[in-house]
Amino acid sequence: MDERQLEQLAKRLGAEAADGLDVEQTARAVLRRVKQEPVTVRWWRRIPVLQTVAAAAVVVLTVGVLVVGQLASNGSEVAVLPAFTELYTLSNDELEQVYDSLTVDAPVYELSAVNLQDMNEGQLEELLALMEG
């Protein structure tokens, strides 16, 4: 048997089932079910803005987890600091610890060149923002 004969034979399959199908009854049953079981869309999926906010929140949380994980893997005590701690609540020693933990991969900022004691809060925030990219 060649491929063409096989295809011809395949076209005959299921003919009996098609003949026996009550199309009108099927159509009525489908419509009845669609009405009885309407599509349920979760409320937050109806509002595109909320989807965007949810996606942004997921990104922020993921990045936060990764950053904390990275700090923890460096063995720094700073890693245990809450991610959202305001810089101005930190003591100079704590700020130096943060700075040390971040300067591992950022040799541009050398302690010998910049004295943290001389920097104000705004400068420290700017510096950290730069380091964090």
Add this chain to the structure above:
Amino acid sequence: MQVSEASEVGPSDAELIDRWRRGEEVAATQLVRRHAGAVARYLSAAGAGEDVDDLVQEAFFRAFRRLESYRGTAGFRTWVMAIGSNALKDLRRKQIRHPVVALEDRDVVDVGNDPHSAVVGLDLEQRLERAVVALPLMQRDVFLLRAQQGMGYEDIAEALETSVGAARVHYHQAVKRLKKALE
């Protein structure tokens, strides 16, 4: 070889889908009338057996419920058939988990791993039917959509969420197995 669904008399499928989305029930009825027969033939050949009527209904029901996700890149009929194939798969899984009738009482053909030996002694059409049911799912779907329904590879690939190249490979593997089974 491809069946042009647009050649149907009356409004195109795309128009009917659009009208259904706008709430015209008669458009959905027309879609069912237009494609139900072909879907029944397809599902029957895929092994639906006595469940074919329920599965046709299920296929259209699922299709209308998820019409928002229909991109129109595959033909509507092909898309409904792919949904029907999944419904058949779901039904069989469910029946395996919760058998209603003892297997020995059911008209089920166990073709095992050797479709050839299982189909010897039947007439050619029956043998093909049983060999088709014994194919791996993807090969079965591609073969039926192509050989029975006359769909193009692009349409098949789109509906089954695979590539055109993979669809071709599945088809040729199916043909090879079926030829062997019908020898």
